[in-house]
Amino acid sequence: MPTYALTPIEDLGIEIDRDDPRIAILTGKPGMESFFEGDGEATYVCADCGATVAENVKRGAIGDVGFECLGCGTLLYMPAHDA
Numbered sequence: 283m284p285t286y287a288l289t290p291i292e293d294l295g296i297e298i299d300r301d302d303p304r305i306a307i308l309t310g311k312p313g314m315e316s317f318f319e320g321d322g323e324a325t326y327v328c329a330d331c332g333a334t335v336a337e338n339v340k341r342g343a344i345g346d347v348g349f350e351c352l353g354c355g356t357l358l359y360m361p362a363h364d365a
Contacts, residue, residue, distance in 0.1 A: 283323050283324065283338065284323065284325070284341075285324075285326070285327055286324060286325070286326050287326075287327055288328060288335055288349070288358040288359065288360055289358070290329060290330055291356075291357040291359050292357070298348070300357075307348040307349065307350055307357060308347065308348065308349045309349075314352055315334060315337075315352075316336055316337045316352070317335055317336055317349060317352075318336040318337070318344060319338060319339075320337070320339040320343075322338050322340035323338070323340070324336075324338070324339055326344075326360060328351040328352075328354060328356060328358055329358075330354055331351060331353040331356070333352050333354065334352075335351070335360070342362075344360055345361060346360070346361060346362035347359075347360050348360075
């Protein structure tokens with residue numbers, strides 16, 4: 283199964299104000315191993331620390347969403363793309 287590294291938002295040249303109520307960023311709870319788990323063919327990880335963000339999900343099922351990495355706290359972006 284392929285593994286894809288999610289790019290930190292700052293590496294994309296995007297500045298995010300975490301306090302802006304119009305911005306939605308998924309954040310985890312202590313002990314979480316990933317935000318999503320499924321029976322698909324793709325796994326997404328943080329490009330900085332390698333922590334799993336989404337495991338065994340269908341490619342293209344999740345997109346255009348921001349995550350706070352469960353491992354290092356870096357803001358990550360998963361773009362929308364064709365399945």
